[in-house]
Amino acid sequence: MSDHAYVPExxxxxxxxxxxxxxxQGDFYGGKLGFWLFMLTEVLMFGAMFMVLTYxxxxxxxxxxxxxxxxxxVLGGFNTVVLLISALTMGLGLLKMRSGDVKGAKLMIWAxxxxxxxxxxxxxxxxxLEYQHGVFLGLDALQSGNAHSKPFGQILFFxxxxxxxxxxxxxxxxxxxxxxxxxxxxxxxxxTTDHHIxxxxxxxxxxxxxxxxxxxxxxxxxxxxxxxxxxxxDIGSLFGGHSNEH
Amino acid sequence: xxxxxxxxxxxxxxxxxxxxIGLLVxxxxxxxxxxxxxxxxxxxxxxxxxxxxxxxxxxxxxxxKGETLIGWTVMFAVFIVVFFFSIVxxxxxxxxxxxxxxxxxxxxxxxxxxxxxxxxxxxxxSEHTSDVSHEAxxxxx
Numbered sequence: 001m002s003d004h005a006y007v008p009e010x011x012x013x014x015x016x017x018x019x020x021x022x023x024x025q026g027d028f029y030g031g032k033l034g035f036w037l038f039m040l041t042e043v044l045m046f047g048a049m050f051m052v053l054t055y056x057x058x059x060x061x062x063x064x065x066x067x068x069x070x071x072x073x074v075l076g077g078f079n080t081v082v083l084l085i086s087a088l089t090m091g092l093g094l095l096k097m098r099s100g101d102v103k104g105a106k107l108m109i110w111a112x113x114x115x116x117x118x119x120x121x122x123x124x125x126x127x128x129l130e131y132q133h134g135v136f137l138g139l140d141a142l143q144s145g146n147a148h149s150k151p152f153g154q155i156l157f158f159x160x161x162x163x164x165x166x167x168x169x170x171x172x173x174x175x176x177x178x179x180x181x182x183x184x185x186x187x188x189x190x191x192t193t194d195h196h197i198x199x200x201x202x203x204x205x206x207x208x209x210x211x212x213x214x215x216x217x218x219x220x221x222x223x224x225x226x227x228x229x230x231x232x233x234d235i236g237s238l239f240g241g242h243s244n245e246h
Numbered sequence: 247x248x249x250x251x252x253x254x255x256x257x258x259x260x261x262x263x264x265x266x267i268g269l270l271v272x273x274x275x276x277x278x279x280x281x282x283x284x285x286x287x288x289x290x291x292x293x294x295x296x297x298x299x300x301x302x303x304x305x306x307x308x309x310x311k312g313e314t315l316i317g318w319t320v321m322f323a324v325f326i327v328v329f330f331f332s333i334v335x336x337x338x339x340x341x342x343x344x345x346x347x348x349x350x351x352x353x354x355x356x357x358x359x360x361x362x363x364x365x366x367x368x369x370x371x372s373e374h375t376s377d378v379s380h381e382a383x384x385x386x387x
Contacts, residue, residue: 036316040323047327051334058338073277080273088266091307092259099255193252207308214299218276218292225280225288 028197035201039208046212049164053219056156063153068224070135071161075126076221079119080213086115087210094203097186100193106186109179112206116176123169127162137162161220168216171209178202265306272299 009021057064093108127136134141135158140148142155149155182202185191191198276295284291305311310320 033316033319036319040320043323043327047331051327051331054331055334055338058335059341077273077277080276081270084266084269084273087303087307088262091262095253095255095258095262098253099258100252101255104255204308207303210307211300211303214303215293215296218296222276222280222292223289 031197032200035204039204042208050215053160056153056160060153060156063151064157065224067154067157068220071221071224072126072129073221075122076217079122080217082115082119082122083210083213086112087207089115090203090206094199097193097196097199102186102193106183109183113176113179116172119172120169123165164216165220168209168212175206175209178205261306265302268302269299
């Protein structure tokens with residue numbers, strides 16, 4: 001079977017009646033349930049990281065507030081909106097696929113991929129600015145025991161910040177790969193209007209990535225807003241946010 | 247309950263846009279809350295807004311509404327996370343080893359920015375008991 005076409009298996013009962021064997025290919029609910037179970041492992045992984053974050057936050061409340069105040073809320077907020085719109089395009093794409101508009105569905109997937117790259121680009125700018133300010137993994141500010149060291153609580157905060165936003169960014173990259181794979185499967189007729197479980201599950205994955213950001217964003221960017229009065233971000237904060245003198 | 251059926255795009259897309267507007271409104275509230283209301287409880291309010299956004303995403307974008315088996319599975323998993331979360335938070339709020347711990351603020355701040363976790367336990371001399379020192383920490387806010 002060079003074209004991998006699905007050929008139903010036939011089982012014959014004792015009285016000679018033929019029955020089509022239900023293959024896993026048609027088990028839409030099973031495919032969905034299985035993917036939810038996978039996503040729950042993601043929830044447990046990020047849940048454990050949030051637990052560590054909260055543990056450190058409780059022990060180093062002031063340092064966390066100060067470190068959060070130094071993050072660039074404009075870029076982080078922009079990315080929040082980008083992800084929000086990308087969740088919409090992904091959902092509408094699935095809806096188009098289910099309604100028979102394959103071309104429209106593919107356009108929506110491309111739109112989602114584009115927004116994912118925008119997210120990564122903004123994140124890259126944000127990390128670059130932080131690097132220029134001397135705040136990055138491995139730099140002196142985040143190493144204890146030297147003249148440039150930040151307070152220990154801030155070192156923990158930024159360690160968690162780069163780890164969690166980095167892991168989230170890694171999920172975005174995986175999502176882009178999955179969407180490109182999905183496009184290939186659609187083009188080759190493996191994902192169709194009637195057989196779209198792959199599309200459904202990748203849309204679920206993208207919503208999960210969005211869902212994680214819904215908590216990552218306020219936990220890192222917004223908790224510092226009450227540190228000495230919060231001012232709405234200005235254009236200048238695009239180029240490095242509030243300075244954090246320590 | 248299979249959702250593997252064709253749908254009418256024109257009829258259903260409105261729901262997606264309504265959810266988008268709701269999420270955008272909540273995102274706006276996220277931004278203005280710290281300077282507008284409940285400014286003393288920013289963390290709690292932010293997490294509450296996040297929870298509401300998460301429920302909207304789960305119910306409508308992730309189609310959890312009406313899903314019995316998957317819904318309960320998700321509920322159970324989230325319960326496990328929250329359960330252990332609660333235990334850890336209760337434990338850390340009653341932290342008994344501030345004077346000896348490598349990671350507590352008592353051991354690591356010490357008034358000097360360079361006083362990191364390399365500070366040995368023997369160097370840390372606290373005049374407070376752990377309870378007193380925690381009260382002092384909380385009273386700062």
